[in-house]
Amino acid sequence: xxxxxxxxxxxxxxxxxxxxxxxxxxxxxxxxxxxxxxxxxxxxxxxxxxxxxxxxxxxxxxxxxxxxxxxxxxxxxxxxxxxxxxxxxxxxxxxxxxxxxxxxxxxxxxxxxxxxxxxxxxxxxxxxxxxxxxxxxxxxxxxxxxxxxxxxxxxxxxxxxxxxxxxxxxxxxxxxxxxxxxxxxxxxxxxxxxxxxxxxxxxxxxxxxxxxxxxxxxxxxxxxxxxxxxxxxxxxxxxxxxxxxxxxxxxxxxxxxxxxxxxxxxxxxxxxxxxxxxxxxxxxxxxxxxxxxxx
Amino acid sequence: xxxxxxxxxxxxxxxxxxxxxxxxxxxxxxxxxxxxxxxxxxxxxxxxxxxxxxxxxxxxxxxxxxxxxxxxxxxxxxxxxxxxxxxxxxxxxxxxxxxxxxxxxxxxxxxxxxxxxxxxxxxxxxxxxxxxxxxxxxxxxxxxxxxxxxxxxxxxxx
Numbered sequence: 001x002x003x004x005x006x007x008x009x010x011x012x013x014x015x016x017x018x019x020x021x022x023x024x025x026x027x028x029x030x031x032x033x034x035x036x037x038x039x040x041x042x043x044x045x046x047x048x049x050x051x052x053x054x055x056x057x058x059x060x061x062x063x064x065x066x067x068x069x070x071x072x073x074x075x076x077x078x079x080x081x082x083x084x085x086x087x088x089x090x091x092x093x094x095x096x097x098x099x100x101x102x103x104x105x106x107x108x109x110x111x112x113x114x115x116x117x118x119x120x121x122x123x124x125x126x127x128x129x130x131x132x133x134x135x136x137x138x139x140x141x142x143x144x145x146x147x148x149x150x151x152x153x154x155x156x157x158x159x160x161x162x163x164x165x166x167x168x169x170x171x172x173x174x175x176x177x178x179x180x181x182x183x184x185x186x187x188x189x190x191x192x193x194x195x196x197x198x199x200x201x202x203x204x205x206x207x208x209x210x211x212x213x214x215x216x217x218x219x220x221x222x223x224x225x226x227x228x229x230x231x232x233x234x235x236x237x238x239x240x241x242x243x244x245x246x247x248x249x250x251x252x253x254x255x256x257x258x259x260x261x262x263x264x265x266x267x268x269x270x271x272x273x274x275x276x277x278x279x280x281x282x283x284x285x286x287x288x289x290x291x292x293x294x295x
Numbered sequence: 296x297x298x299x300x301x302x303x304x305x306x307x308x309x310x311x312x313x314x315x316x317x318x319x320x321x322x323x324x325x326x327x328x329x330x331x332x333x334x335x336x337x338x339x340x341x342x343x344x345x346x347x348x349x350x351x352x353x354x355x356x357x358x359x360x361x362x363x364x365x366x367x368x369x370x371x372x373x374x375x376x377x378x379x380x381x382x383x384x385x386x387x388x389x390x391x392x393x394x395x396x397x398x399x400x401x402x403x404x405x406x407x408x409x410x411x412x413x414x415x416x417x418x419x420x421x422x423x424x425x426x427x428x429x430x431x432x433x434x435x436x437x438x439x440x441x442x443x444x445x446x447x448x449x450x451x452x453x
Contacts, residue, residue, distance in 0.1 A: 017349060021379035024353040028375060031368030036418055048361045059318050131317075133363060135325060136426045137415070184420065204424075 049146075049171030056142060056174065060130040067270065123276035124158075125149060130174065136204035139182040141165070143272060146173045154234050156275045162240035162263030163187065163228060164272050177272070180241065180262055181207055189241050190229035194219050197229045200241060200260060207265075209242050211258040216249050218256060226260055236275060304448075305347050309335040309355060317362045326426060329434030330404065332359060336374055337403050338441055340381035341388055342448050352378025365420040373410035377403045393442055401435035 035045075127143035134140075145151050147170055155167040157177050165179040178185050183204040189211075190197045196218060200209040214220060224244040230237030242260040249256050312331035320328060332355050339347040356374035360367050380403060381388075388399050408431050 017344075017379060017382045020349045021375060024349055024375040025372060028353070028356070028368040028372035031371065032366050032414065032418075035367035045361075045367060052361050055314075059314065133325075136424055137420075138363065138365070 045169065046171055049169065049174060049176075053171065053174050056131050057144070063270075124273040125151075125276075126271055126273050127157075127175070129270050129272060134179075134181075134206055137183065139165075139179040139185075139202060139204065139206075140168070141177040141179060141272070142174055143177060144174055145274065146171045146175050148172055151175050151274055156235045156239075157272050158239060158275060159264040159272045161265060162242070163235065164264045166234055167274070180209060180264075181205065187235060187241060188229045188231040189226040191220055191244075192225040192227050194224075196220070197231065200226060203259075207262045208245075209260040209262060211244075211260060212255060214256045214258055216254060216256050220244060220247055220256065220258060222247060236277060301343050301346050305339050305343060305351070309339065309347075309351065313355060313358055316359070327429055327433050329430050329437050330407070331434075333374065333377065333404060333407050334400070334434055334438070334441065336378055337381050337400055338445070340378045341385045342445060344382040344385045347378075348382050349375055349378045352376075365415055366418050369411050369414045370407075372414070373407040376410060377407045380406070393439055396442075397435065397438045400438040401431075404431045404434050 125145060127145040129141050130144050131142035132140075133142075141164075143157075151167055151170050153167055153170050157164040157166060163180060165177045165182070165185065167175045168178040169176040180187055180200070180202055181204065182202040185202040186199045187209075188197065189200045196214075198211055198213050200211050203210050209226075211220075211226075222244055226241040226243065228235040228237060228239045228241055240263045242262045244258060245261045246259045247256055248258075309332065312335035316328065316331045336347070336352045336355050339351060340349075352374035353371050356371035357368075359370040359374070363370075384399070388396055391399070405428075408428065412427065
């Protein structure tokens, strides 16, 4: 007769499953509704992002440890080679910078403007990627900089080779970046060769963009460089976005089907940089810290 | 006493499954990664419906939402539903042969993804192509592997 619920230590039944499900489902639906409407739930998300930060750091630590070990065990000769290559590159860039200063002056004189239009972003802040999510639905990075570092929503993010994306959900110490290849992202671009402006949409495939709004007869070919056009005031002008990888002209459609490859190496970069517009620029972020100096 | 050790195992395994599900992986590996946290919720709802139950589903879903929800509450709803169905049917399913259990788990995995897919669609987020369902397939095929774990769990509770 000892086979009763109490003697077998079965926890009490409590609320019936159906009621409990109803409560949770209602709760989920109201959370969703509130989240869609914006508003106060952003604050909750902000706090949860702060809670999630240590776990994200812990999850990123194996990759970080691996990078650290690899760096430490790199051969002397490899380092010397790299050093030599970097020095050469630096010399090259110095020459380019000199030439650029000259061009800027020329440009200034030609346009007789107060400032050269291309030079709208001057401050930047490096951030380390601590979590990566790349699938067909979402192409996101999480980096270890947030509001305490002066990051704000919609801030442009670049890597060494080109544009990466923009800040989306900013937490206190971390920020979720939406990448260019995210299917919900669009960036206003300009074809560097012809000056034609259009939008480049993310596809959800790693490092691939599509340009669906170009007419059949538009002058675009494989290898054309796409740069940011600066329209929309989120991204500064003239940063490389990608290069055209395929142009398909199909008589059945009035538009050309163009795909492009993103310049920034998205699956390899572990460090990205946030950009600040010059304070005089209309799109300058009000929260820019006074001294976000390059490290 | 027993309940508390079951509870700690439940929390630990679900947490481990959650970490493995959100761990950053290379693109192709992440594309076939089974939804381990969902599997853990189904598993515990069948084995110990009164310990975790629907609360486990809801909490795990909320945690997933922090990491990868397009809309907050999306996974919470999907996993509450999955946990509810599993809790309601646990007595029936527990005594079924392995194949039928696998079919049941596959249906639940599909249902959870279908809920978040529908919410993605309704809220105007990207819904993705067929690649979205790949982890579900992998997870379903892996379900028989949990049978051994299930057996050891049953032995521990006897």
